[in-house]
Amino acid sequence: MIIRVEHLSKVYRMGKVEVPALRDVNLEIEEGEFLAIMGPSGSGKSTLLNIIGCLDKPTGGRVFIDGANTASLSENELAEVRRDKVGFVFQQFNLIHSLNALENVSLPMFFAGVKRSERLKRAEELLAKVGLRERMHHKPMEMSGGQQQRVAIARALANDPKIIIGDEPTGNVDTEAGNVIMGILGDLNREGKTIIVVTHDPGIAAHAKRVIRMRDGRLFGEE
Amino acid sequence: MIDIMLMAYRDLSERKARTILTLLGIAVGIAAIVSLVSVGYGMQEAITGELTAFADLITVMPGKFAGMSYVELGSFTDRDIRDIRRIGGVKEVTAMMHGAAEVEYRDERKPVFVFGGDTDALSSFYVEPVGLAEGRWLRENDYKVCVIGNRVATEFFDEPIHVNDKLRINGEKFIVAGVFNKASTLYATDVDPHIFITLRAARDVLGNEKAKYKYITVRVYNINEVEEIAERIEDRINDNHGLDEFATAMTMGSMLERINSVFSILRGVLVGIAAIALVVASIGIMNTMLMAVMERTHEIGVMKAIGAKNRDVLSLFLVESCIVSLMGGLAGCIVGVILARVVSLIVSSVLEIEFVPDVKAGVLLAGVGVAMCVGMLSGFYPARKASKMSPVEAVRYG
Numbered sequence: 001m002i003i004r005v006e007h008l009s010k011v012y013r014m015g016k017v018e019v020p021a022l023r024d025v026n027l028e029i030e031e032g033e034f035l036a037i038m039g040p041s042g043s044g045k046s047t048l049l050n051i052i053g054c055l056d057k058p059t060g061g062r063v064f065i066d067g068a069n070t071a072s073l074s075e076n077e078l079a080e081v082r083r084d085k086v087g088f089v090f091q092q093f094n095l096i097h098s099l100n101a102l103e104n105v106s107l108p109m110f111f112a113g114v115k116r117s118e119r120l121k122r123a124e125e126l127l128a129k130v131g132l133r134e135r136m137h138h139k140p141m142e143m144s145g146g147q148q149q150r151v152a153i154a155r156a157l158a159n160d161p162k163i164i165i166g167d168e169p170t171g172n173v174d175t176e177a178g179n180v181i182m183g184i185l186g187d188l189n190r191e192g193k194t195i196i197v198v199t200h201d202p203g204i205a206a207h208a209k210r211v212i213r214m215r216d217g218r219l220f221g222e223e
Numbered sequence: 224m225i226d227i228m229l230m231a232y233r234d235l236s237e238r239k240a241r242t243i244l245t246l247l248g249i250a251v252g253i254a255a256i257v258s259l260v261s262v263g264y265g266m267q268e269a270i271t272g273e274l275t276a277f278a279d280l281i282t283v284m285p286g287k288f289a290g291m292s293y294v295e296l297g298s299f300t301d302r303d304i305r306d307i308r309r310i311g312g313v314k315e316v317t318a319m320m321h322g323a324a325e326v327e328y329r330d331e332r333k334p335v336f337v338f339g340g341d342t343d344a345l346s347s348f349y350v351e352p353v354g355l356a357e358g359r360w361l362r363e364n365d366y367k368v369c370v371i372g373n374r375v376a377t378e379f380f381d382e383p384i385h386v387n388d389k390l391r392i393n394g395e396k397f398i399v400a401g402v403f404n405k406a407s408t409l410y411a412t413d414v415d416p417h418i419f420i421t422l423r424a425a426r427d428v429l430g431n432e433k434a435k436y437k438y439i440t441v442r443v444y445n446i447n448e449v450e451e452i453a454e455r456i457e458d459r460i461n462d463n464h465g466l467d468e469f470a471t472a473m474t475m476g477s478m479l480e481r482i483n484s485v486f487s488i489l490r491g492v493l494v495g496i497a498a499i500a501l502v503v504a505s506i507g508i509m510n511t512m513l514m515a516v517m518e519r520t521h522e523i524g525v526m527k528a529i530g531a532k533n534r535d536v537l538s539l540f541l542v543e544s545c546i547v548s549l550m551g552g553l554a555g556c557i558v559g560v561i562l563a564r565v566v567s568l569i570v571s572s573v574l575e576i577e578f579v580p581d582v583k584a585g586v587l588l589a590g591v592g593v594a595m596c597v598g599m600l601s602g603f604y605p606a607r608k609a610s611k612m613s614p615v616e617a618v619r620y621g
Contacts, residue, residue, distance in 0.1 A: 050615050053528075055528055055614045055615040055618070056613075056615040075532075075533065076532050076533070079527065079530055079531065079532040079533075080530070080532075082527075082528060082529065082530045082614075083529065083530020083531075084530070088528055088529065090528075090618065094521075094525045094528070094618060095525075096522055096525060096526075097522075098233055098234060098237050099233075107526070107529060108529045108530050111526075111529070111530045111531045111532070111535050112530065155529065156529075158529075159530070
C-alpha cells in the first residue's frame with residue numbers, strides 16, 4: 001500500500017466562519033493503481049489531492065505516503081516528499097514562463113541537487129518520452145496547451161516519483177490533446193506508476209481502473 | 224551555485240528596466256561615497272603635503288590668535304632676534320618687517336604693502352612656489368632694489384611696471400629688479416599685492432627708529448624638537464617684553480593637526496550625505512525585490528510544489544539582490560572614480576590648488592562591501608517572505 005488516508009478532515013477558516021472541506025475521509029491506494037476521483041466542484045476532491053500531494057496540511061487525521069506519516073514531517077521533509085515521491089500535474093500547467101521546456105523539466109532535479117549535465121540529459125529523455133524532443137528549447141508561451149501539459153508531465157517525472165497526481169490535467173486542453181495526455185498517463189501506469197487524477201469528466205475517468213466519487217467532503221461511492 | 228546565479232540573472236534580465244533602475248540607485252550612493260571621500264583625501268594630502276615641506280619651520284608673531292582673528296600686540300626687537308639665535312637647536316633666524324608705504328610711479332601715488340626681509344628666506348617662501356615672470360630676485364647686498372607682486376605690476380597703476388622701471392617708496396627711489404608670476408590661490412594674498420625689498424632697505428624706508436620686526440621665522444636642525452623650541456621662543460620673548468602672552472610661535476605640526484581635524488569632520492559630513500543616498504537606494508532594492516516576490520507569487524508556489532525547499536527560494540532571491548547590489552557597487556566605484564577626477568579638475572582650476580583625488584583601495588572595497596550589505600539586508604525581508612509562502616495558496620493564483 002503506497003497511500004493510506006485515515007479519518008482525514010480539513011476545515012477552512014474564512015474569518016469567523018468555518019467551512020469544512022473534508023469530513024472523515026478514509027482511503028487506501030495500492031502501488032500501481034490508476035485512480036480517478038470524481039465529484040462536483042466544491043466536493044473537496046482538490047483539497048484531498050493537495051493533502052495527499054503534501055501541498056496542504058490536514059486539520060485532523062493522518063496520511064501515510066510510502067509508509068511515512070506526513071503529519072510528523074517538517075516543512076523541509078514535506079518539500080522532499082513533493083520533490084522525490086510525488087509528481088504534480090496541474091490544470092493550469094504551472095510551468096515557469098522565463099524557462100524553456102528543457103529547463104522547466106530539469107527544475108525539480110535542480111532542487112534535488114542533480115548535476116547540470118545529468119539533469120539536462122534526463123530532461124531531454126523525458127521530453128522525448130512525451131513526444132516533445134524537437135520543442136525542448138521553446139518557452140511555454142510558444143507552445144499549445146496540450147504541449148505545455150506534456151512538458152508538465154515530463155517535469156512531474158523528473159525525479160522518478162512513484163506517484164503522479166493530476167488535478168484536472170485535461171481541464172484546459174481540447175479533447176484530442178486530452179486523449180494524448182490520458183494516453184501518456186495510462187502508459188506511465190503500465191510502467192508501474194501510481195496515478196491519481198481528479199476530474200469531473202466521465203470520459204477521462206474511463207481511463208482509470210478505479211473511480212471514487214466525492215460530495216460535500218465525503219467519499220460516497222466506488223466503482 | 225552557478226545554476227542559481229544563472230537563474231537569478233535570467234530573472235533579472237527579464238525585468239531589465241527595473242533592474243537597471245535599482246542598480247542605478249545603489250551605484251549613485253556608492254559613487255557619492257567613493258568620489259566624495261577620494262576628493263577629500265586628495266585635498267587633504269595636497270595641503271598637508273605642502274605644509275610638511277615646512278616641518279622644520281617656526282613662525283613667530285608679536286600677537287595672539289583669538290578664534291579666527293589675530294591681534295597684534297607690538298613688534299619684535301633686535302634683542303629678541305639675538306635671544307632666539309642663542310636657543311639650542313635653532314639653525315637660522317630671519318626677521319621680517321612689513322608696513323604700508325606710499326608708492327609713486329609716473330606721478331601716480333598708491334598705498335602698497337611693503338615686505339622687508341632676509342632674501343634667502345623670502346626666496347624659499349615665495350620665489351620657489353610662485354616664480355618670477357621677469358627679472359631676478361633680490362640679493363643680500365641690494366639696497367634700493369625691489370621685486371613686485373603681479374598685481375602691483377599690472378593692476379595698481381595706470382601703466383604697467385616692468386623690470387628696470389623706477390618707482391618711489393615713501394619718497395626713496397627704487398629700481399624694479401623683478402616681477403612675480405601671478406600666484407595660485409594659496410599664495411595670492413601673500414605675493415600679488417606686495418612689494419619686496421631687503422631688510423636693510425626696509426629699516427630705512429619703513430622708517431621707524433628702533434627697527435621693529437613684525438614677523439620672525441626660525442628653522443631648526445631637528446624636526447622632532449620643533450615643538451619644544453617653539454615653546455622656549457615664546458617664553459624668552461614674553462620675558463623680554465614683560466608680558467605673559469606677547470608672542471605666538473606656530474609650528475606646522477600644530478597647523479597640520481588643525482587642518483587634519485577639519486578634514487576628518489568634512490569627511491564625516493560627506494560620508495553622512497552619501498549614507499543618506501544609500502538608505503534611499505536600499506529602500507529601492509527592497510521595493511524591487513518585494514515587487515518581484517509579489518509578481519512571482521505563483522512561480523514561487525510552483526517551485527515549492529515541485530520540491531523547492533524554503534532555503535532554495537530564499538537563496539534564489541538573495542542571490543538576485545546580491546547580483547544587483549554587486550553590479551551597482553562596482554558601477555558605483557567606477558563612476559565614483561571618474562566623478563572624483565572631474566570634481567578634482569574643477570576644484571583645482573577654481574581654487575588654483577593642484578591636487579589629484581586619492582582613491583584608496585580600502586574605500587573601493589568598502590564601497591562594494593557596503594553595497595553588498597545593503598543589498599543583502601534589503602533583499603532579505605522580501606526573500607524570506609517569498610520562502611515562507613504556502614505552495615497551495617501560491618499555486619491557486621495561477
